[in-house]
Amino acid sequence: MRVPRPLLAALILLTAAALVWVVLDLRSVGSGPRETTPPGPAASAPALAPVAWEGGPAYYARFPATAAAGWTDPSFFPVGVWYESVITQDDVDKDRAAGINTYVELTETSDMALIRKNGMFAITGEPIAGYGPETVAWLITDEADMWAGPGDDGWTGNFPGQGALCVPDDPHKERCGYTVMKTLKDRLPKNDGRPHYANFGKGVMIWQNDRQAGRFVNDYTDLVSLDVYWYTSYYACLDAQNSLKFRADQCARAANYGLLIDRQRKLDALDGKRQPIYAFVEVGQPAPEDRQAIGPAQLKGAVMSSLIHGARGVVYFNHSFGGRCQSQHVLRDACGAATRPAVAEVNGQIRQLAPVLNTQSLQYDFGKGxxxxxxxxxxxxxxxxxxxxxxxxxxxxxxxxxxxxxxxxxxxxxxxxxxxxxxxxxxxxxxxxxxxxxxxxx
CATH class of the missing domain: 2.60.40.1180 (Golgi alpha-mannosidase II)
Known part of the structure; x- marks a missing residue:
């Protein structure tokens, strides 16, 4: 979900030649609609061509669940939090105060009636007891591109940490990710008017070629996202230095979150159809091996870079498993003392500018840098x-x-x-x- 700069003219010049190639490659194709929609008012701007997109809020009219939930309203912009538990009104109040309107995966003990009563929405990996119109989409799975790899081999049904994954079993080359995606999608309710969503990771962004990654992005989903935590992830930076030829000082930058959207937009274009692409941004220190937590200004910059490059929604990774303050509810407790105000601030800007963000962008090159x-x-x-x-x-x-x-x-x-x-x-x-x-x- 990228930039309103000209799709071919706004190619970024980097110092490392290999990185230049990557960035040019990421930006070589822009996004466009998953269905053909008439251009909005922005497209009529004199001498300015529209940036291809999925259709904006009108895209959600394709699905009865999102249409009934009001996601076609130009004043609505999806802002989600990853894998929360909603038990009490205080839970909802804290999340709404931070600018959250959607729960992207929930614990099975969550109170769906409470979510519904408060006008919040949910995207879950299975039907949760008491679910109803608040559940607007189904989550297929998370990061199958990484833990199962690209391929159609058999799947044991295990998830990471449960034993062998693919059949035949080769721990050094997992290759059953497409089987995982198809199997898990087939387990979800069918023909109920809800779109399908999945999140991917470094497989799609770094490890896989366009053909491999393109199958993950295009063959299973109606909504998609990709997480690489540039500001905090130790291993993501190592992979980027080895595979993308990043310099060490090029990793922890807000602009790289926009590259994630570029990568998905490029892949999403391959089948001639378009879907909303969501940003994924950390709010703490996700992994034990991570060296630092994301800072408030960094968090806001990561979100804005994603929006500038075409993100049609934002999801916050709300868990912090590294550092001194560890939590699965960062935005609700003391671990979020530094970043919660930043989340609330940028989400407030998103909410106020939703009617603008929900228009089609215009192509124009404002220069290098x-x-x-x-x-x-x-x-x-x-x-x-x-x-x-x-x-x-x-x-x-x-x-x-x-x-x-x-x-x-x-x-x-x-x-x-x-x-x-x-x-x-x-x-x-x-x-x-x-x-x-x-x-x-x-």
């Missing part, structure tokens, strides 16, 4: 911008597209206006994770 997304809504243009993988802190001059009147540029949520001279304006980014959202009006 920045990642950007340009949209048009209610007569105004909105420019989302932050440093790209080839950029960093410092000033940048934005030259606006011809035909875009710019009498005023307002930096939203910052209480400041920026002067426009000759169709251009200059602003600065304090750090690699910093972002600005500009409202441009005549």
């Amino acid at each position: 920045v990642d950007t997304m340009l949209k048009r809504h209610d007569g105004a243009y909105y420019l989302f911008a932050m440093p790209g993988v080839d950029g960093g802190p410092g000033p940048h001059t934005f030259t606006l597209p011809p035909g875009v009147p710019a009498g005023q540029v307002e930096a939203l949520f910052e209480n400041r206006r920026i002067p426009v001279t000759g169709g251009a304006f200059t602003d600065s980014f304090a750090e690699e994770s910093a972002y600005h959202i500009y409202k441009i009006t005549p």
Whole structure:
């Protein structure tokens, strides 16, 4: 789910030649709709072509469950939390206060009536007792690309840690992931109007070629996401250095979360159909071997990079198994003291800008060093911008597209206006994770 920059012209230049190839490859194909939909108002912008997409909120009209839940409303943008337990009203209150509206997987003891009563939604891996219209989609499984690998071999039915996985058993080359996906999808309720969702990981992002990864992304799901925790994951950075030729200092960057969306958009394009692609961002220190927890500014930057590159929803990994503060409910307890305010802040921005985010983006190149997304809504243009993988802190001059009147540029949520001279304006980014959202009006 990527960028409102031109799909072919906004290729990023990196210092390492191999990484250049990867990034160019990721950006070589943009996303487009899973069904053909008429272009929205943004597509009529003079001389600006639309970025291909899945259709925005109209996509959810294809599924009775999401349509009935109101997901076709342009003011709604999915913001989820991974694998929570909902038992009390206090649980829901804390999650809603953080800006969460969807539970992506739940414990089997969760109170579905309570979720329903509070107008929240759920995506679960099986029907939970008491489920109803709050359950808007089914989760097939998590990270089968990693633990089962690409292939059609037999599956034992085991999950990681339960014993042999694939048949024949080769612990050094698992290759039954496609069988896993098909088997688990077939176990879910059929023809009940709910879309199917899956999350993937480093297999799709790093280890597998397009043909292998493309089958995971395109053959089973109607909604998809991919998690690589760039700011915190020790092994993800090692894999990126070995396979993607990242330098050590290129790993822990907000812009890399956008690369995850690029990768999925490219793969999602291969079958000529489109689906919403969701971002996955950590809120703590996910694994015991991780060296650090994500910081508040980093978290917000990771979310914004994902949105700029075309994410159509956000899911937060709410577990922290490393460091001094470990929790499976980071956003509810003391372990989230540092990141919870950042989550609430960026989610508040998403909620306020949902009608803008739910429009089709426009192609335009604002130059090297920045990642950007340009949209048009209610007569105004909105420019989302932050440093790209080839950029960093410092000033940048934005030259606006011809035909875009710019009498005023307002930096939203910052209480400041920026002067426009000759169709251009200059602003600065304090750090690699910093972002600005500009409202441009005549």
